[in-house]
Amino acid sequence: MSPISVTPPSTNKGRGGNERTSSMVKPSHTKSIMTAAFIIVLLWLSAERTDATVTQLVTGAPEMGKLLVEMFPPDWSYVTTIWAPMMETVQMAVLGTTIGAMLAVPIALLASGNVTRSKWLYIPARLLLNLIRTIPDLLFAAIFVAIFGLGAVAGVAALILFSFGLISKLLYESIEAIDPGPLEAMTAVGANKLQWIRFGVIPQVTAQFISYLLYTFEVNVRAAGVLGLVGAGGIGLLLTRVLDQLRYDRACMIILLTLVIVLVIDYISYRIQEKLL
Amino acid sequence: MIEFRRVSKLYSNGTVGLQEVDFTIHSGEFVVIVGLSGAGKSTLLRSINRLHEITAGEIIVDGKSMTLARGEELRHMRRGIGMIFQSFNLVKRSSVIRNVLSGRVGYHSTIRTLLGLFPKEDVQLALNALARVNIQEKAYIRADQLSGGQQQRVSIARALAQEAKIILADEPVASLDPLTTRQVMDDLRRINLELGITMVVNLHDIDLARQYATRIIGLRAGEIVFDGPVGEATEERFTHIYGRSLREEAASIGGEAL
Numbered sequence: 001m002s003p004i005s006v007t008p009p010s011t012n013k014g015r016g017g018n019e020r021t022s023s024m025v026k027p028s029h030t031k032s033i034m035t036a037a038f039i040i041v042l043l044w045l046s047a048e049r050t051d052a053t054v055t056q057l058v059t060g061a062p063e064m065g066k067l068l069v070e071m072f073p074p075d076w077s078y079v080t081t082i083w084a085p086m087m088e089t090v091q092m093a094v095l096g097t098t099i100g101a102m103l104a105v106p107i108a109l110l111a112s113g114n115v116t117r118s119k120w121l122y123i124p125a126r127l128l129l130n131l132i133r134t135i136p137d138l139l140f141a142a143i144f145v146a147i148f149g150l151g152a153v154a155g156v157a158a159l160i161l162f163s164f165g166l167i168s169k170l171l172y173e174s175i176e177a178i179d180p181g182p183l184e185a186m187t188a189v190g191a192n193k194l195q196w197i198r199f200g201v202i203p204q205v206t207a208q209f210i211s212y213l214l215y216t217f218e219v220n221v222r223a224a225g226v227l228g229l230v231g232a233g234g235i236g237l238l239l240t241r242v243l244d245q246l247r248y249d250r251a252c253m254i255i256l257l258t259l260v261i262v263l264v265i266d267y268i269s270y271r272i273q274e275k276l277l
Numbered sequence: 278m279i280e281f282r283r284v285s286k287l288y289s290n291g292t293v294g295l296q297e298v299d300f301t302i303h304s305g306e307f308v309v310i311v312g313l314s315g316a317g318k319s320t321l322l323r324s325i326n327r328l329h330e331i332t333a334g335e336i337i338v339d340g341k342s343m344t345l346a347r348g349e350e351l352r353h354m355r356r357g358i359g360m361i362f363q364s365f366n367l368v369k370r371s372s373v374i375r376n377v378l379s380g381r382v383g384y385h386s387t388i389r390t391l392l393g394l395f396p397k398e399d400v401q402l403a404l405n406a407l408a409r410v411n412i413q414e415k416a417y418i419r420a421d422q423l424s425g426g427q428q429q430r431v432s433i434a435r436a437l438a439q440e441a442k443i444i445l446a447d448e449p450v451a452s453l454d455p456l457t458t459r460q461v462m463d464d465l466r467r468i469n470l471e472l473g474i475t476m477v478v479n480l481h482d483i484d485l486a487r488q489y490a491t492r493i494i495g496l497r498a499g500e501i502v503f504d505g506p507v508g509e510a511t512e513e514r515f516t517h518i519y520g521r522s523l524r525e526e527a528a529s530i531g532g533e534a535l
Contacts (some may be wrong), residue, residue, distance in 0.1 A: 067333075083316065124489060179369075181364050181365070181367075182364035182368045182499075183368065184366055185360065185362065185366035185367075185435070186379065186382075187430075188326055188357070188358070188361075188473065189350040189359075189379065189380050189383055189435070189439055190351075190353060190383035190439075191352070191379075191383060192349075192387060195382040195383075195390050195391070198391050199368070199379040199390075199392075203370055203375070207370065
């Protein structure tokens with residue numbers, strides 16, 4: 001150490017350190033016991049309120065078994081009928097996710113306090129995000145069926161809004177957590193706001209954004225499968241039909257095909273994310 | 278080149294950042310600002326390119342008022358001032374060359390830069406900047422693959438790509454080991470001598486300051502307590518300035534923070 005290095009003498013630090021050790025007290029278990037008790041009471045009350053009892057679960061079990069028996073063997077030949085609507089479902093998910101994600105980027109930037117410094121902008125943006133996310137996708141679909149009529153267009157519109165809500169929320173939380181260093185550096189090089197976002201913010205969240213996009217796509221494929229229940233296109237339309245006809249072997253085939261599609265998408269997105277990180 | 282006219286900075290919580298600071302830095306100087314942490318070194322440096330706003334006085338850079346500059350004028354003035362940070366402030370997920378090229382955005386239209394289309398000359402300029410700090414071969418590697426010293430040299434290259442006439446460095450070696458400290462400081466000196474770029478560097482190590490500076494400015498509690506050539510920055514003078522009184526001051530600063 002140099003004789004006149006301008007660092008504060010270590011004696012001061014030592015004093016502060018001692019004070020901290022003396023205030024160290026072993027935390028009691030009361031808090032965790034109380035938390036556990038609270039959760040148990042909450043579960044019990046919820047079950048009581050909704051009339052969900054263990055007896056009901058036991059008496060219902062044989063019915064479940066019967067249904068399963070009727071599902072097997074699945075009607076393999078039904079694949080030819082459901083392939084086209086299945087592809088339509090995937091296409092709906094592709095469109096809904098892509099458009100929703102594109103709309104999500106500007107609003108996520110607007111909602112981030114470290115990008116939009118003004119409260120007058122980011123608080124309304126966050127309110128809008130929260131509002132959209134409170135509406136379930138099936139309700140969106142029902143509303144859009146009323147607007148656009150029966151068919152896939154209503155389904156795509158519902159998925160756009162759903163994807164928009166999900167991605168913008170996740171993205172804005174990621175943006176708020178980025179390293180502020182590069183942002184400061186971009187201010188210092190004389191970048192304007194858009195350049196500042198392009199070179200300071202975007203490269204820091206691209207990988208997360210793609211990961212959210214793929215996740216939303218997976219969720220959307222499943223969601224698109226049930227949108228047909230309210231007439232918004234896709235495989236759900238057929239699912240309601242076969243259930244009404246009590247053709248559980250066909251329902252089983254639909255479920256199996258959905259499973260395969262979801263697994264394939266899952267695998268592809270896993271490989272993409274591996275490359276990204 | 279850089280002129281401070283009775284510059285003061287009072288933080289909203291009442292803390293004094295700078296107190297009536299008055300000095301002029303001439304073109305080509307290698308100025309090192311020394312002082313305790315909390316003495317106002319960082320505030321002083323960041324007020325030059327307006328990362329921090331001052332509350333009184335005026336700062337003139339290259340004959341133009343930095344303090345009064347707005348919008349595009351301010352951005353153009355910032356473009357001519359490179360900055361190097363203690364924590365490098367690179368985008369870790371981007372390649373080295375992307376980071377260096379980001380120093381060029383102030384020279385091009387928004388549309389062009391948003392698309393990431395830099396002219397060939399810019400890429401050559403960025404590669405030359407990397408060559409000057411001896412890491413040209415790392416150009417297409419992701420920044421987080423580099424060691425701390427290498428990352429700091431990338432940030433120096435970014436400032437060079439800016440074609441800055443002034444480089445501000447805020448504790449550029451505080452997170453580096455002694456060997457890389459020497460390399461980075463040597464790079465800064467070489468750039469200062471070969472390209473004539475004015476250097477303003479914050480350091481807390483007076484020994485290091487004496488080795489590299491042509492002029493030393495000492496700060497204490499936001500005021501200039503020493504300003505002179507290295508020859509005058511003798512041990513006796515600094516012991517006098519930062520010796521006894523320094524300990525009392527450190528204790529009182531600590532008390533305020535609690």
